[in-house]
Amino acid sequence: MSRQVVRSSKFRHVFGQPAKADQCYEDVRVSQTTWDSGFCAVNPKFVALICEASGGGAFLVLPLSKTGRVDKNAPMVCGHTAPVLDIAWCPHNDNVIASGSEDCTVMVWEIPDGGLTLPLREPVVTLEGHTKRVGIVAWHPTAQNVLLSAGCDNVILVWDVGTGAAVLTLGSDVHPDTIYSVDWSRDGALICTSCRDKRVRIIEPRKGTIVAEKDRPHEGTRPVRAVFVSDGKILTTGFSRMSERQVALWDTKHLEEPLSLQELDTSSGVLLPFFDPDTNIVYLCGKGDSSIRYFEITSEAPFLHYLSMFSSKESQRGMGYMPKRGLEVNKCEIARFYKLHERRCEPIAMTVPRKSDLFQEDLYPPTAGPDAALTAEEWLGGRDAGPLLISLKDGYVPPKSRELRVNRGLDTGRRRTTPEASGCHIPAGGGDEEAPGHGAGATEALGYAGGDSPGQVEDQQRGRWHLTPSTPTPQAAGVDKKIIIKWL
Numbered sequence: 001m002s003r004q005v006v007r008s009s010k011f012r013h014v015f016g017q018p019a020k021a022d023q024c025y026e027d028v029r030v031s032q033t034t035w036d037s038g039f040c041a042v043n044p045k046f047v048a049l050i051c052e053a054s055g056g057g058a059f060l061v062l063p064l065s066k067t068g069r070v071d072k073n074a075p076m077v078c079g080h081t082a083p084v085l086d087i088a089w090c091p092h093n094d095n096v097i098a099s100g101s102e103d104c105t106v107m108v109w110e111i112p113d114g115g116l117t118l119p120l121r122e123p124v125v126t127l128e129g130h131t132k133r134v135g136i137v138a139w140h141p142t143a144q145n146v147l148l149s150a151g152c153d154n155v156i157l158v159w160d161v162g163t164g165a166a167v168l169t170l171g172s173d174v175h176p177d178t179i180y181s182v183d184w185s186r187d188g189a190l191i192c193t194s195c196r197d198k199r200v201r202i203i204e205p206r207k208g209t210i211v212a213e214k215d216r217p218h219e220g221t222r223p224v225r226a227v228f229v230s231d232g233k234i235l236t237t238g239f240s241r242m243s244e245r246q247v248a249l250w251d252t253k254h255l256e257e258p259l260s261l262q263e264l265d266t267s268s269g270v271l272l273p274f275f276d277p278d279t280n281i282v283y284l285c286g287k288g289d290s291s292i293r294y295f296e297i298t299s300e301a302p303f304l305h306y307l308s309m310f311s312s313k314e315s316q317r318g319m320g321y322m323p324k325r326g327l328e329v330n331k332c333e334i335a336r337f338y339k340l341h342e343r344r345c346e347p348i349a350m351t352v353p354r355k356s357d358l359f360q361e362d363l364y365p366p367t368a369g370p371d372a373a374l375t376a377e378e379w380l381g382g383r384d385a386g387p388l389l390i391s392l393k394d395g396y397v398p399p400k401s402r403e404l405r406v407n408r409g410l411d412t413g414r415r416r417t418t419p420e421a422s423g424c425h426i427p428a429g430g431g432d433e434e435a436p437g438h439g440a441g442a443t444e445a446l447g448y449a450g451g452d453s454p455g456q457v458e459d460q461q462r463g464r465w466h467l468t469p470s471t472p473t474p475q476a477a478g479v480d481k482k483i484i485i486k487w488l
Contacts, residue, residue, distance in 0.1 A: 007305060009296055009305070009307070010352065010362065010363070011279065011281060011296055011307055011334075011352065012307060012308075013308075013352070013353055014281075014294065014307060014308060014334065014350055014351065014352055015308070015310070015350070015351060015353070016292060016310030016348050016349070016350050016351075017348065017349045017350075017351060018312065018339075018346055018347070018348050019346060019347040019348070019349070022067060022068060023067050023347060024067060024068075024344055024345060024346045024347065025047065025049075025062060025066075025067055025068075025070055025344065025345040025346075026068060026069045026070060026343070026344050027069050027070050027072065027343055027344070028049055028051060028060060028070050028343060028344065028345055029051050029052040029343065030049060030050070030051065030052070030317050030318065030340045030341070030342060030343070030345075031050040031051055031052055031083065031084070031318075032052060033050075033083045033085065035085045035086075035135060036180070036223060036225075036270045036272070036287065037085060037086045037135065037136070037318070038272060038318050038319045038320055038321075039087075039317065039318030039319075039340055040087075040318045040319060040320030040338050040340050040345065041087045041088055041089050041097065041320055042064075042089070042320040042321070042322050042323075042326070042336075042338050043089040043094045043322070043323060043326060043398075044064070044094060044322075044323065044325055044326035044396065044398040045063065045064065045094045045095070045113070045398050046061050046062065046063060046064065046089070046094070046097075046111060046115070047061075047062050047064055047320065047338055047345065048060065048061045048062075048077075048087050048089070048097055048320075049062075049318075049320075049340065049345055050083075050084050050085075050087060050318070051076065053076070053078060053083075056078060056079075056080055056081045056082060056083075056103075057078070057080035057081070057082050057083040057084035057099075057101045057102065057103065058076040058077060058078040058080070058084065059076060059077050059084050059087055059099060060074065060076050060077075061076075061077060061097070061111050061115060061116060062074075062115060063114060063115045064326075066115065075116040075117060075118050075119045075120065076116075076119055076120070077097075077099070077109055077111075077116070077119075077120045078119050078120070078121055079107055079109075079120070079121045079122060079123055080099065080101040080102075080103050080105065080107065081101075081103045082101050082102035082103035082133070083101065083102050084099050084100070084101045084102075085100050085101060085102060085133060085134065085135045086099070086100045086134070086135055086136055086137050087099045087100075087137070088137045088138055088139055089139075090139050091139055091141060091323070091368070091370070092139075092144055092370055092371065092372040093370075093401075094370065094398050094399075094401075095110055095111050095112070095113065095401040096108060096109070096110055096111075096124075097109050097111060098137045098139065098147055098161075099137065100133075100134030100135060100136060100137040100149055100151075101133065101134060102133040102134075103133075104128070104130045104131060104132060104133060104134060104151065105126055105127065105128050105130070105134065106126075106127040106130075106134055106137055106147070106149045106159070107123035107125070107126050107127070108123055108124050108125045108126075108127070108147070108161055109123050109124060110124050110401075112401065113400055113401050125161055125164045126164075127147075127149065127157075127159050127161075127164060127166070129149075129155075129157050129166045129169075130149065130151035130153055130155060130157065131151070131153045131155075132151050132152040132153040133151060133152050134149050134150070134151045134152075135150065135151065135152060135179075136148075136149065136150035136151075136179065136181070136182050137149050138182055138183070138184060140184060140188045140379065141184050141185075141186060141187070141188050141368070141387060142187060142188045142372060142373040142374055142379075142384075142385050142386065142387050142388075143188055143372060143373070143374040143375065143376055143378070143379035144162075144372035144374065144375055144376060145160055145161040145162040145375075145376045146158065146159070146160065146161070146188075146376050146379060147159045147161050148182060148184070148191070148205075150179045150182050150193075151179075152178055153172070154171075154172040154175045154176065154177060154178065154179060155169065155170065155171055155172060155175075156169070156170040156174070156175070156179065156182065156191075156193070156205070157169055157170075158205055160376045160380075162376060167376075167380055168205050168206060168208070168380075169208075170203065170205065170208055174201070174203065174208070174210065175193065175195045175197070175201075176195075176197055177195055177196035177197045178195065178196040179193055179194070179195055179196075180193075180194040180195060180196065180223045180224060180225060181193065181194045181223075181224075181225045181226055181227075183226060183227040183228055184228070185228045186228065186277060186386060186387065187384045187385060187386045187387075188374075188379065188384065189204070189384040190202055190203065190204055190205075190211060190228075191203050191205055192226045192227065192228055192234050193226070194223070194224040194225055194226045194236070196223075198215060198216045198224070199213050199214065199215050199216075200213065200214045200217050200224065200226045200234070200236060200250075201213040202234070202252055206379075206380065206382065211252075212252050212253070212255055213255070214250065214255040217236045217238060217248060217250070217258070218236065218237075218238025218239055218240065218246050218248065219239075219240055219241040220238055220239025220240050220241055220242075220243055220244075220246075221239070222238065222239040222243070222268075222270065223238070223270050224236055224237065224238040225237045225238070225270060225271065225272060225273055227273045227275050227282075228275070229249070229275050229277075229280070229282060229297055230277060230280055230297060231299060232251065232252050232253065233249055233250060233251055233252065233259070233297070234249075234250050234252055235247065235248070235249050235250070235273055235275065235282055235297075235304075236248045236250065237270070237271035237272075237273055237284060240263060242266075243266060243268070244263045244264070244265065244266050245263070245264045245265055245266070245267060245271060245286070246261060246262065246263050246264065247261075247262050247264065247271065247273075247284060247295070247304070248260065248261045248262075249261075249297065249303050249304045259301075259302075259303045259304070260302050260303045260304035262304065262306070264284075264293070267286060267288065267289060268288070269286035269287045269288035269289055270286065270287060271284045271285070271286045272284070272285050272286065272287070272319060274319075274321045274335075274337075276324070276334070276335060278324055278364070278365050278367050279296075279334055279363070280296060280297045280298070281294055281295065281296055281297075281307070281334070281335070282294065282295050282297060283321075283335065283337070283350075285316065285319045285337070286316075287316065287317065287318065288315050288316070289315060289316060290311060290312050290313060290314060290315045290316065291309050291310060291311040291312070292309065292310045292337065292348070293306070293308075293309045294307045294308060294309070294310075294350070295307060310348065310350070312339075314341055316339045316340060316341070317340045317341065317342060318339075318340035319337055319338065319339055319340065320337065320338035320340075320345075321335070321336075321337060321338075322335070322336040322337070322338070323368070324364075324367040324368070324392070325367060325368075325369065325370070325390065325392065325396040326396070326398075327392075328349075329359060329360075329363075329364055329392050329393075329395060330357060330359075330395070331349070331351060332351050332352045332353070332354045332360055332363060333349045333350065333351050334350055334351065334352055334363055335349075335350035336348065336349050336350065337350070359392075359393050361393075364391075364392045364393070366389035366390060366391055367389060367390060367392060368387035368388070368389065368390075369387070369388050369389060369390035370398075370399070371388045372388075373385035373386065373387060373388050
């Protein structure tokens with residue numbers, strides 16, 4: 001008589017715990033737009049939700065602590081002229097968020113600590129280059145100010161946000177049809193894409209070369225999603241020929257056959273994968289579902305192990321995923337999701353049951369911190385680096401608003417940031433002034449013309465603005481300077 005051996009795993013008993021009603025965000029009007037993105041982005045400071053808005057696109061940004069009923073007149077980020085399709089927080093600055101919209105633009109916004117007090121209509125930078133709606137925005141995981149966008153023009157653009165310029169382009173010769181998903185590798189050296197032409201591609205974006213590709217990883221016609229996981233593998237979600245939802249694990253060096261392929265159910269919603277590199281757990285959330293499935297990835301066959309499923313009564317319209325540094329380690333929380341209902345956002349904590357209240361080192365290895373490992377110039381020059389790791393043993397306290405660099409030479413009239421737009425108090429008589437770095441003569445107005453010292457600070461009665469050149473630069477005509485915008 002054979003005895004079945006149960007695989008040992010410290011994550012076998014992970015369970016989901018929804019927040020109590022007073023810890024949810026109530027009375028928010030979640031977007032009704034049909035698009036397969038999460039519609040929610042979170043970090044240790046803020047939760048952002050794409051909302052319904054008349055006359056354009058908007059999303060709501062709330063401090064994490066501002067739970068309960070949201071005022072119907074709460075200020076929103078509302079600079080787009082068409083619905084917002086995707087949002088993403090910068091991993092190196094918890095006050096900076098990017099948005100992609102049906103108006104064909106990408107906008108980068110700075111949110112002051114404490115949240116907005118007035119509607120935010122003017123972005124720090126507007127990135128224009130797509131000819132059709134922009135459905136995907138994704139920050140580089142380790143290089144500062146590098147942002148990727150993908151549009152329905154079948155083009156991927158990589159931007160240096162510090163200059164507002166598109167520094168890399170992957171045109172329609174790489175993706176001949178609609179791009180369904182884009183994901184960076186952990187060190188940002190490669191991207192993984194899925195496309196309507198039924199191919200998954202591994203691409204080196206700086207060279208524009210396809211490193212590997214797989215035709216029809218799933219036989220069905222519905223959209224496929226793909227993400228990088230550990231040890232050079234990718235995970236895909238899709239549909240079988242009989243419209244059954246599937247999840248598959250692939251070795252990027254041998255894409256002929258999957259390492260593991262599992263069929264799940266016959267629902268129609270696209271499964272959104274969220275991977276945690278610290279625990280090697282992948283969570284699958286489907287729009288229209290009322291459940292979250294989670295699997296553990298190991299280095300030995302069968303490689304992909306089903307753990308459990310969190311279920312609730314109401315279906316989800318979107319989902320946000322908290323970075324590891326935003327979790328409560330004293331409660332053994334290993335993941336937290338922000339589930340969007342029709343009029344509500346509900347946090348769901350995924351917890352490993354432990355008897356001790358002490359820090360559990362096996363659950364929390366060093367994780368990606370908020371500091372960038374590379375500059376944009378270093379990454380574009382060919383350097384790669386993994387994330388700079390931090391320990392969560394003593395908890396993580398988000399720093400006050402970090403520096404956001406914008407180029408003084410970017411004088412196109414598309415970039416403007418004002419205290420009014422950022423929800424800050426405008427000093428008397430200051431409402432008609434040009435924003436720093438915007439419009440002709442901005443350099444002279446701030447006192448940087450002539451022989452002023454690059455380290456000189458100029459207030460110019462600008463209220464709460466404080467501007468300082470980021471690095472000494474030669475005082476020569478035509479040399480662009482950079483400034484640092486700080487919220488004091």
